């Protein structure tokens with residue numbers, strides 16, 4: 226028997242997602258189903274899939290959540306589970322707004338904790354919460370704790386690991402290299418390789434509080450934008466600059482647009498647009514076996 230489910234398609238600065246509303250928790254999604262729905266030729270297409278459900282229906286939700294809280298169950302395009310997605314939180318907020326479930330703000334639960342999202346003039350701002358350097362050692366204090374080999378740069382480049390709820394490795398591209406000319410088809414090699422993989426952001430300084438970035442996402446490949454990645458890129462650039470207190474607002478240009486990042490002590494806020502572009506129904510492939 227064919228199973229048909231409702232879906233929506235949305236994006237935040239062209240980081241695009243298949244949204245699957247599942248408020249009653251009736252849709253346990255297998256990795257193969259996620260990969261099918263995210264497939265750009267055989268399915269709907271997206272960098273990831275978001276099951277919009279309630280915390281009570283998520284087996285690996287953090288403890289202590291309100292069971293009725295809206296929950297962003299995020300999966301990468303390859304079917305793997307991710308803790309957090311910054312652009313995805315805004316797209317969920319837009320979906321909740323259009324569904325009449327959100328007015329000015331919402332507390333959205335994720336595997337990386339509850340994120341407060343508020344409406345802004347050009348979309349939404351989400352408090353991503355506390356951020357951290359992934360390895361609290363002396364190398365990290367110097368601003369580099371790993372190296373990344375990027376195709377298009379002859380030697381491995383120094384990089385910094387950050388934790389935004391999900392893992393990131395940020396590389397500052399030296400001025401002699403063209404950011405647009407790098408080949409991010411394959412995942413850049415990170416040494417040492419983080420135990421749970423990582424998202425890699427390559428950053429070019431543009432001006433004061435202004436950077437451009439390309440990203441290779443864990444479980445996806447190169448994407449047009451990554452919200453937690455933009456926050457990691459701004460934080461790393463700020464860290465390398467000596468944490469100037471008069472430079473807490475950042476503009477981050479990504480291939481799919483521009484997002485804003487605000488640093489406030491140990492917390493960081495991401496802002497930017499979010500749109501729902503389509504709604505429909507999709508038939509899932511019959512289970513194998």
Ligand SMILES: N[C@@H](CCC[C@H](N)C(=O)O)C(=O)O
Pocket residue numbers: 240273301306307308309310311312313391392424442443444445450451452453454
């Ligand atoms: N695009 C997202 C991040 C999605 C998850 C990431 N690929 C991971 O595996 O951690 C964002 O906007 O933050």
